[in-house]
Amino acid sequence: MTALRITPLDLLHRRLGARMIDFAGWSLPVKYPTGTLAEHRQARTAAALFDVSHMAQISLHGDAAADLERLVPGDIKNLPMGRQRYTFFLNEAGGIIDDLMVAHHPGRLVIVANAVRTEADLGHLDTSGIAREHHHDRALLALQGPQAANILARLGHEAAALPFLGITTCAIAGIGPCWVSRSGYTGEDGFEISVPASDAETLATRLLAEPECAPAGLAARDTLRLEAGLCLYGHDIDMLTSPIEAGLGWTIPKRRREALDFPGATTIHDHLVNGPPRLRVGIRPQGRPPARAGTDIAALDGTQAGIITSGTVSPTLGAPVAMGYVRRDLAEDGSPLVLLVRGQRLDAHQVKLPFVPHRFAAR
Amino acid sequence: MAETRYTKEHEWIRLEDDGTLTVGITDHAQDALGDIVFIELPAVDRDVVEGETVATVESTKAANDVFAPISGRIAEINENVVEDPGLINRDPTGEGWFWRMEPTDEDAFETLLDEEGYEAYLETL
Numbered sequence: 001m002t003a004l005r006i007t008p009l010d011l012l013h014r015r016l017g018a019r020m021i022d023f024a025g026w027s028l029p030v031k032y033p034t035g036t037l038a039e040h041r042q043a044r045t046a047a048a049l050f051d052v053s054h055m056a057q058i059s060l061h062g063d064a065a066a067d068l069e070r071l072v073p074g075d076i077k078n079l080p081m082g083r084q085r086y087t088f089f090l091n092e093a094g095g096i097i098d099d100l101m102v103a104h105h106p107g108r109l110v111i112v113a114n115a116v117r118t119e120a121d122l123g124h125l126d127t128s129g130i131a132r133e134h135h136h137d138r139a140l141l142a143l144q145g146p147q148a149a150n151i152l153a154r155l156g157h158e159a160a161a162l163p164f165l166g167i168t169t170c171a172i173a174g175i176g177p178c179w180v181s182r183s184g185y186t187g188e189d190g191f192e193i194s195v196p197a198s199d200a201e202t203l204a205t206r207l208l209a210e211p212e213c214a215p216a217g218l219a220a221r222d223t224l225r226l227e228a229g230l231c232l233y234g235h236d237i238d239m240l241t242s243p244i245e246a247g248l249g250w251t252i253p254k255r256r257r258e259a260l261d262f263p264g265a266t267t268i269h270d271h272l273v274n275g276p277p278r279l280r281v282g283i284r285p286q287g288r289p290p291a292r293a294g295t296d297i298a299a300l301d302g303t304q305a306g307i308i309t310s311g312t313v314s315p316t317l318g319a320p321v322a323m324g325y326v327r328r329d330l331a332e333d334g335s336p337l338v339l340l341v342r343g344q345r346l347d348a349h350q351v352k353l354p355f356v357p358h359r360f361a362a363r
Numbered sequence: 364m365a366e367t368r369y370t371k372e373h374e375w376i377r378l379e380d381d382g383t384l385t386v387g388i389t390d391h392a393q394d395a396l397g398d399i400v401f402i403e404l405p406a407v408d409r410d411v412v413e414g415e416t417v418a419t420v421e422s423t424k425a426a427n428d429v430f431a432p433i434s435g436r437i438a439e440i441n442e443n444v445v446e447d448p449g450l451i452n453r454d455p456t457g458e459g460w461f462w463r464m465e466p467t468d469e470d471a472f473e474t475l476l477d478e479e480g481y482e483a484y485l486e487t488l
Contacts, residue, residue: 019395030397035452036423037398219397219424288401290421312423313400320401342403342419 007053008139008200016215023218024116026054031217039216040223040315043186047145048216049207054115057135057194061108067130068109073262075253079104084165084181087251088243089124094264095239097124099231103167103181110179114233139200144190146359147212152191159191164361173206175199185221187228187358226321227314229282229353235293236280236309236323244271247280278306279331282353283322285346290320291339297324298338305330305337314355321355368472369481370432375456378472383438387460391485397422399448404440404462411437418461433471439463
């Protein structure tokens with residue numbers, strides 16, 4: 001067993017009394033003394049600060065859009081300077097190697113990728129002959145919530161003026177240069193701030209000193225993203241899931257659908273034209289018990305319908321919510337399903353995602 | 364004062380004056396689990412065997428089994444924690460109790476960890 005990697009905020013987490021866990025080989029705070037429900041509410045009502053330094057930050061220097069488009073189905077060539085976009089590395093079967101944010105900075109593209117897939121992503125770029133720089137020396141903070149913009153209006157007004165999915169390089173509270181994007185993983189307005197590792201604790205401490213801001217851990221990050229209907233790699237999407245099955249076809253523009261010039265294009269085309277065999281859906285179990293990942297889903301006639309990939313009790317709704325995959329012929333908003341939880345049959349029905357409406361900034 | 368014993372599964376078991384045992388999870392357990400959002404308790408009158416899964420507590424993150432600390436019959440369950448699972452976090456060794464049981468073997472209680480033994484066990488984790 002190898003030692004856990006720590007982020008530049010490790011000492012701060014411990015001072016704040018965080019409970020640390022192993023996540024993808026990193027020691028990260030799962031919760032602080034206030035607890036997950038309070039942290040969740042903090043992000044929905046004010047502002048929460050998450051340490052997401054475990055995520056990989058990777059630069060592709062120069063004019064790398066054409067190279068990157070060999071690996072992803074998104075529109076990178078037309079990604080304007082100062083904007084960020086969601087896309088995937090796909091394998092030859094159309095499965096998702098990783099989901100990514102790609103930002104167009106002056107003179108380069110900056111990718112933010114999942115910690116659990118970092119090695120696979122770097123290897124994939126290397127094998128594909130694409131030069132990359134992995135920024136081990138930068139931390140990543142996510143400031144999320146309806147008050148996040150008010151905080152940055154005081155500490156870094158250039159960042160506070162960004163549109164949704166806009167990016168810029170600027171100082172925050174005099175610290176930086178920070179790479180700031182107006183994005184996140186909670187369904188709320190918010191920012192992700194990349195900062196030199198040596199300045200990370202100073203910046204985090206400065207942000208936490210703001211009255212609207214409190215720290216939040218991985219458990220709250222998970223309940224927030226699930227309420228927002230956002231996919232977690234390794235649960236809701238993986239090497240065996242196509243973006244079309246996952247309901248993420250909106251990331252693939254017409255130009256790429258026509259050219260079919262990306263890995264797995266044959267499968268993606270087939271799923272687009274003939275429909276995928278299964279679809280990701282939102283599920284509301286009736287009653288109180290949450291249906292966790294791995295729960296079998298049956299149709300009303302008793303036939304196998306699919307499987308839950310993420311499930312919890314929604315702190316906002318006070319009721320269980322889940323996402324999962326069901327056979328395409330069964331995927332329909334409002335239609336009933338049966339969940340097999342610990343030997344019991346629980347009634348459930350499908351709902352539109354997200355469970356809690358997004359409140360992003362204007363584009 | 365009623366005596367309380369413990370298990371390595373982080374349950375506490377209190378011997379009541381009438382010989383029944385009240386069972387819950389320790390402060391260490393509730394802290395490790397995080398905010399508890401759902402609990403499923405056993406049916407009253409169910410006969411349970413030591414080590415058998417008799418309840419499930421779910422935090423925002425995961426489901427966790429709770430085991431019968433000793434064999435016996437479930438005499439009563441705490442409906443208050445079913446209605447308000449957060450009670451387990453707020454008062455794990457008081458209002459947040461799970462169930463009362465009648466032990467099959469009255470001497471079994473004595474075989475459980477005492478407070479000192481449980482504290483020593485926590486030190487090893």
